[in-house]
Amino acid sequence: MTGSEVPRSFRLAYVPGVTPTKWVRIWTERLPGIPLDLVSVSAAEAPGMLRRREADAGLVRLPIDRTDLSAIPLYTETTVVVVPKDHVVTAADEVTTEDLADDVVFHPLDDTLGWERPPGRPAIERPATTADAIELVAAGVGLLVVPQSLARLHHRRDLTYRTITDVPQSRVALSWPEAETTDLVEEFIGIVRGRTVNSSRGLAQTKPQAQAQAQPKAKRQDGRGAPRKPAAGKASAGKATGRAPQRGSGAPKGGAPKGGKRGKPRRHS
The missing domain is CATH 3.40.190.10 (Periplasmic binding protein-like II)
Incomplete structure (x- = not known):
């Protein structure tokens, strides 16, 4: 992209x-x-x-x-049953569907647990939303089984919840x-x-990755990519060594071309 x-x-x-x-x-x-x-x-x-x-x-x-x-x-998610704080199931940390057999348990239209058969006794009508069902629980009409996060989302001071173990989970x-x-x-x-x-x-x-991509490639300093320095004791090309050149036996004086011949002076009449 x-x-x-x-x-x-x-x-x-x-x-x-x-x-x-x-x-x-x-x-x-x-x-x-x-x-x-x-x-x-x-x-x-x-x-x-x-x-x-x-x-x-x-x-x-x-x-x-x-x-x-x-x-x-x-x-x-853990599944819980939402109940009034003074309900009998609050005496235990966990409950089963058998513990809810005598209670009305709401099954709202937006239920997410996918029940084959909800626990407890069915209500006369299904609440439209989970929020509506919570209001009915607070009124003492029945109970509600939901994922734990929904019980927390609809928290009320007069309600609490307990884990229910033998039901579907979300x-x-x-x-x-x-x-x-x-x-x-x-x-x-x-x-x-x-x-x-x-x-x-x-x-x-x-950040280090971004900075690395933004920086130009550095010159290699391992001798393979950098210019080589002249070896010790050897002069670089085009540089004087500080010693006078030695004259050979045939070296001309005064800068005359090597191998040049001297001509005889002409006589004037």
Whole structure:
């Protein structure tokens, strides 16, 4: 990718509960000239946003339809049950679905756990959103099972949560359009996978690397590329040695040409 082809920014979508702060900070350090724009999107809408090219990549919840999307699983979240602080399950650190058998457990329309059969007794109606379900839990109407990050996102002082062990867990992945695996996408893949800047396959460079590329090549000083100095005791070509030249037996005096003949003086009449 040439300099003229580098986009002005990188758009990253993320679903509720996912916190991309660390990765954004690393991006800013490595690619200060390319802003990273965050776009909040619901879990259900995230794949469509990527397919419409409204974001370059997204932090999504699996499963998603991978027909034309690539995805790299990043981590798996703990699943918890959100309850009022005075609920009986707060006496334990962990609970099972059997402990919730007598309670109404809400199953909101934006649920991300992919239940075959939610635990507990079903509510008369399904709440539209997780936020709506949280309000109903606070009213003492029922309970809610969600990924731990969503319980933290919707934290209230009158509610708490406990780990529930025998239920599905939510997996978070980095996804992007399969046909749009650009240099910047590769760069972000390296960041979330923990690659160092020296092993990056994208655009990022360390300061020493950038400086090394900007400096002209230095002359080699190992004797193979630098001019050789004359050996000790030998004179360089065209320089005097300080000793007078020796005269040979046939050397002319006064600078006469070597081997020249003297002519006899002519007689004048």
